[in-house]
Amino acid sequence: MKYQSFIGLEVHIHLLTKTKVFCGCRSAFGDEPNTNVCPVCMGYPGVLPALNIEAMRMGCMVAKSLNCSIPEKTWFERKQYFYPDMTKNYQISQFASPLGQKGWVDIEGKGREGVIKKRVRITECHLEEDAGKMIHTGTASLLDYNRAGVSLLEIVTEPDMETGEEAELFIQQLRRTVRYLGVCDGNMEEGSLRADANVSINLPGKGLGKKVEIKNLNSSRFVRLGLEYEIVRQGELLDAGKEVTQETRLWNENRDETAIMRTKENAKDYRFFPEPDLPVFTPDAAFLKSVEEALTELPLKRQRRFEADYGLTEEQADLICEEKAQADYFEAAVKQARSQGLENTDAAGRIANWLLTDIKHILHRDGISASEFGSFKLTPQRLASLLVLIAKGTVSSKNGKQTLEAVLAEDKDPADIIKERGWEQIVDPAKIAGIVQTVFAAEQVTxxxxxxxxxxxxxxxxxxxxAYLVGKALAATGGRADPKIVGPQVEKLLQP
Structure with a gap:
């Protein structure tokens, strides 16, 4: 039977604050267990939390990028629940007045059955502290409280998505957004961005069904696979005349299936009451201005602008805009190339091609992340200069690629390297004719x-x-002869 699916996401992101959200402990991944702790995040009696204003600012940046409104007043509650990974047994969170409310985001991308375009409503963005990490080893469970108290922003959507692909695209687009904003590194494998997915199915037009939650999905691919599995599983239950149980499940990546974690009797298992040790936060004009000034052009908008302004294909623009540093590098290089005489689209096309082929290969080979473009020896000015020299015929494409490697090895400008190595392209027809005559003398049989x-x-x-004779002539000059001149000279000398 045909069913309608309803998917909502709860995405948790670690904010890149230097310290935790309510204390001064260092916030860092990978440190020795239980070294970044203090009486506040360990919940000792009599301690007082203090709000990290940078966490609030970053949270509001994300909320604004998702078209949420920021309330005039926002405050915190204690979320009461059994927390084996939090010593105080409650979590400071937001419930009644989250920092971001009633937003939306448009997702766009390619799916298996065509283009995906959808508006997803954002219920809220709320700031809270993360719990510690439990490590299970055989019959023992170990606790690392370094993560307890780390700034965590939860983004909750309405059940507007219908397929696992849409949810995957939402996660990918959100990850790119928070990385652009500089508020989260988006490393899902480290848990700094993770998602819980809620899914229900029902007959078309009958509204929401019984909700099943899939917890702690740490990759966008697992979000898609988990949801696709759940939609099929729930459909098979209904087809067999059975009911779907409202429950929480986990994704088993080794078996590609969900497994029961716990059954929920009610939709809300938590109890909230106002946090007595934190005052109400009222964002003033200076705070709101700092949020606005910290915002940047978002990746999807930038991608569309690259297509319109630079004539890039959708695929080129998408790949270049994957990382903000890479997109910044591209635009800086185009600007430099234009200042040196290349047309806008010609400069953009050349730079995009090199960025996505030769330079991408070098980054992968040398283990350099695209986010490290700021310290790349091949600066935007150097790349632009090299491509202008190739466009003007000063150096061949082959020797241009060798120049690229030399720039990275020697940290010198392309023009200096080309001059030192004698790699300038030979464009004198008389000189090339002499080289071709020499080749003909050596290759009389051919x-x-x-x-x-x-x-x-x-x-x-x-x-x-x-082609063999042309290749011999090019080889005789170390690839310096202009192929556009070599070919006609070969034809000229072949005439009787």
Whole structure:
């Protein structure tokens, strides 16, 4: 039977604050267990939390980027629950007045069955402290409280998505957004961005069904796979005349299936009451201005602008805009190339091609992240200069690629390297004619065979021999001779 699916997400992101949200402990991944702790985040009696204003500012940046409104007043509550990974047994969170409310985001991308375009409503963004980390080893469970108290922003959507692909695209787009804003590194494998997915199915037009939650999905791919599995599983239950149980499940990546974690009797298992040790936060004009000033052009908007302004394909623009540092590098290089005489679209096309091929290969080979473009020896100015030299015929594409490697190895400007190595392209027709004559003298057998074929022989064989002679002439100059001149010179000398 055909069912309608309803998918909502709860995405948790670690904010890149230097310290935790309510205390001064260092916030960092990978430190020795239980070294970044203090009486506040460990919940000792009599301690007082203090709000990290930077966490609030970053949270509001995300909320604004998701078109949420920021309330005139926002405050915190204690979320009461059994927390084996939090010693105080409650979590300071937001419930009644979260920092971001009633927003939306448009997702766009390619799916298996065509283009995905959808507006997803954002219920809220709320700031809270993360719990510690439990490590299970055999019959023992270990607790690392370094993560307890780390600034955590939870983004809750309405159940507007219908497929696992849409949810995957939402996660990917959100990850790119928070990285652009500089508020989260988005490393899902480290848990700094993770998602819980809620899914229900029902007959079309009948509204929401019984909700099942899939917890702690740490990759966008697992979000898609988990939801696709759940939609099929729930459909099979309903087809068999059974009911879907409202419960929480986990994704088993080794078996590609969800497994029961716990059953929920009610939709809300938590109890909230106002946090007595934190005052109400009222954002003033200076705070709101700092939020606005910290915002940046978001990745999807930038991608569309690259297509319109620079003539890039959708795929090129998407790949370049994957990282903000890479997109910044691209635009800086285009600006430099234009200042040196290249047309806008010509400069953009050349830079995009090199960025997505040769430079991408070098980054991968040398283990350099695209986010490290700020310290890349091939600066935007150097890349632009190199491509202008190639466009003007000063250096061949082949020697241009060698120049690229030399720039990275020697930290020098392309023009200096080309001059030092004698890699300037030979464009003098008379000089190239002399080189071709030398090649003809050394390859008399090939030349005679080709001349005989020109009067009506095998054209495929003739083209092969012609290419061979051109290649020999280029090799004789170390690739410096302009192929556009070599070819005609070869043809000229082949005439009887």
């Amino acid at each position: 030349v005679e065979e080709l001349r005989s074929l020109l009067s009506g022989g095998n054209p495929k064989r003739a083209n092969t021999l012609r």
